[in-house]
Amino acid sequence: MSTPHNWTTYTAFLRTSRASESDLKYFALHPWLAPLLSPGSPYRSVPFFSRLEKGENNTLDRFFNRVINTNDTIPHAIALVPGDEWLALRRKELFASSTSSPSSSQQNVTGEEKEQATTEQETTQKAEYDFILLTSLAPSLSGFTDTAHGGLLSALFDEAMGCCTAAFRNDDDAVQELFTVNLNVTYRRPVPLPGVYAIRVRVEKTEGRKWWLKGELVGGDGVVRTSAESLWVAARKGGL
Ligand SMILES: CCCCCCCCCC(=O)SCCNC(=O)CCNC(=O)[C@H](O)C(C)(C)COP(=O)(O)OP(=O)(O)OC[C@H]1O[C@@H](n2cnc3c(N)ncnc32)[C@H](O)[C@@H]1OP(=O)(O)O
Numbered sequence: 001m002s003t004p005h006n007w008t009t010y011t012a013f014l015r016t017s018r019a020s021e022s023d024l025k026y027f028a029l030h031p032w033l034a035p036l037l038s039p040g041s042p043y044r045s046v047p048f049f050s051r052l053e054k055g056e057n058n059t060l061d062r063f064f065n066r067v068i069n070t071n072d073t074i075p076h077a078i079a080l081v082p083g084d085e086w087l088a089l090r091r092k093e094l095f096a097s098s099t100s101s102p103s104s105s106q107q108n109v110t111g112e113e114k115e116q117a118t119t120e121q122e123t124t125q126k127a128e129y130d131f132i133l134l135t136s137l138a139p140s141l142s143g144f145t146d147t148a149h150g151g152l153l154s155a156l157f158d159e160a161m162g163c164c165t166a167a168f169r170n171d172d173d174a175v176q177e178l179f180t181v182n183l184n185v186t187y188r189r190p191v192p193l194p195g196v197y198a199i200r201v202r203v204e205k206t207e208g209r210k211w212w213l214k215g216e217l218v219g220g221d222g223v224v225r226t227s228a229e230s231l232w233v234a235a236r237k238g239g240l
Contacts (some may be wrong), residue, residue: 010163011162024037026076026136027196029102045085050159050162058228074136076136086127090168118122128202130201130202131160131161131212133156136197137191137193137196144190154187161213163235176209179235180230181231181233182230196219209234211231211233213231215227216228
């Protein structure tokens with residue numbers, strides 16, 4: 001079991017963490033991941049937060065940080081996140097017309113500011129996805145023989161999407177914690193085990209407390225084997 005983390009916010013965690021050398025070495029062995037991991041990539045490699053131990057008395061994330069954090073379930077997993085500049089632009093894009101803006105300074109974005117954001121986007125390195133989970137899936141995650149269990153794939157989408165939304169919440173807690181209220185998973189092709197996969201997710205739009213996300217799972221052949229759409233709702237201010 002690893003040492004409990006001591007970051008006070010998810011944003012601080014993203015800014016100051018780096019994926020472990022052993023995980024990076026492992027994923028670098030897969031040539032199809034090279035564009036995502038190379039120095040020219042628009043993404044930074046960070047630990048997969050849900051996998052981190054939160055402390056003996058803290059039951060947060062136990063499913064991910066203990067139950068499926070073993071050599072015969074998920075031996076390796078890291079997250080790829082866009083740089084701060086790109087995230088800031090995405091915030092402007094997503095919250096320009098929404099009442100759920102994660103920062104009061106981003107409310108009431110004017111047409112001029114939108115134009116400026118578009119110009120900035122042209123010069124900032126573009127990240128197609130808001131969050132990518134790279135994961136190895138080992139044989140004990142099977143449903144059908146040598147095939148990943150569908151429930152596990154749903155859990156991976158849910159978690160990746162949760163991490164994705166967390167990156168857009170600001171440290172000032174202007175947006176309350178978000179919860180999945182709907183997750184629609186489409187199983188298009190079997191997901192063979194063992195294997196290495198990328199789960200790529202993106203916030204499609206926000207409206208008030210509601211956020212819509214989409215995601216897809218691909219392996220080295222680039223085939224979208226599973227896709228998902230979800231709706232997240234931010235808790236009301238002052239709690240549930
Ligand atoms: C770094 C961090 C990483 C975190 C990763 C976490 C990943 C794990 C995430 C999860 O698995 S969360 C666990 C599963 N989800 C839950 O347990 C949530 C259970 N649901 C709730 O607790 C409540 O629904 C919730 C607090 C989220 C919202 O209740 P509210 O009473 O505040 O909201 P309300 O029911 O008024 O709904 C708000 C809006 O959402 C809409 N809505 C709610 N549920 C919906 C639904 N299922 N489908 C469609 N629309 C829905 C609802 O119609 C409404 O739309 P309008 O504002 O337009 O009227």
